[in-house]
Amino acid sequence: MPELPETELIAEKLRSAALNKRLEDIAFKGGRGNEQEEALASALARLQGCRITDVARYGTFLFLEFEEQGILSLNLAGEVDVQLQRGRLDLPEHNALLLRCQGGFQLLLSAPNLVARVRLLDEEADVDYLTKLGPDPLLDSEVATHLAPALGRRRTHVRAALMQDNLVAGIGPTWADEILFQSRIRPDRLVPELTPQERERLLKNLPKVLDRAVRCQAKPNLLPQNFLTRHRHDDQLCPICGGPLETLEGGSKGALFCPKCQV
Numbered sequence: 280m281p282e283l284p285e286t287e288l289i290a291e292k293l294r295s296a297a298l299n300k301r302l303e304d305i306a307f308k309g310g311r312g313n314e315q316e317e318a319l320a321s322a323l324a325r326l327q328g329c330r331i332t333d334v335a336r337y338g339t340f341l342f343l344e345f346e347e348q349g350i351l352s353l354n355l356a357g358e359v360d361v362q363l364q365r366g367r368l369d370l371p372e373h374n375a376l377l378l379r380c381q382g383g384f385q386l387l388l389s390a391p392n393l394v395a396r397v398r399l400l401d402e403e404a405d406v407d408y409l410t411k412l413g414p415d416p417l418l419d420s421e422v423a424t425h426l427a428p429a430l431g432r433r434r435t436h437v438r439a440a441l442m443q444d445n446l447v448a449g450i451g452p453t454w455a456d457e458i459l460f461q462s463r464i465r466p467d468r469l470v471p472e473l474t475p476q477e478r479e480r481l482l483k484n485l486p487k488v489l490d491r492a493v494r495c496q497a498k499p500n501l502l503p504q505n506f507l508t509r510h511r512h513d514d515q516l517c518p519i520c521g522g523p524l525e526t527l528e529g530g531s532k533g534a535l536f537c538p539k540c541q542v
């Protein structure tokens with residue numbers, strides 16, 4: 280389930296393995312067999328044989344540019360399975376997109392309702408969904424400054440706010456929990472109730488955590504010792520106080536946090 284750091288790592292792999300390569304094969308399998316899926320399948324078929332001339336990312340969106348055929352936009356947020364490798368990959372019967380490049384490198388996406396995540400953008404395409412995204416913390420060096428006023432207008436739990444793409448692009452449950460743990464703020468605090476110091480800490484930690492996640496290949500065992508994410512699928516103990524981590528119910532359902540260290 281890629282969030283922003285995982286999507287960045289996928290983009291990096293594609294840049295090194297697929298950039299300037301031709302697309303030898305593209306296969307799209309829908310799940311519903313409706314008109315929308317058929318239209319997408321025939322649009323995608325045009326990409327066969329074209330060269331990938333650019334790979335870009337914004338939030339959890341990947342953009343593959345094909346010479347003179349437009350840009351393939353893929354949203355990887357949420358329940359998506361991504362496989363990226365050479366060698367044989369089996370294409371599922373439904374809800375899958377496979378791209379195979381010259382040299383054998385392949386990208387396989389599978390997800391329910393995949394058709395909603397895949398778009399081929401040409402000059403006339405409606406890109407409203409992209410203009411509504413908030414800043415990308417890995418691309419915007421002043422993200423803390425740019426986020427401060429918009430965060431101030433939110434009335435939700437702070438974790439929910441961090442996961443809103445129109446506030447800040449690409450943050451999902453795992454990295455929202457880590458940002459809040461590093462900032463020592465409970466996930467179910469309401470944004471208007473945060474002190475100015477807490478807000479400042481949160482906004483400072485936000486790009487730092489994501490940047491560190493990318494540098495550690497988003498692998499829990501490579502993250503710093505004081506990261507919550509190292510313990511998420513492991514001992515469920517807080518790396519600071521050693522106490523048990525808890526999972527929230529209700530408004531911020533599923534949030535992992537330390538009830539002692541986060542206030």
Ligand SMILES: [Zn+2]
Binds near residue numbers: 518519521538
């Ligand atoms: Zn603790």
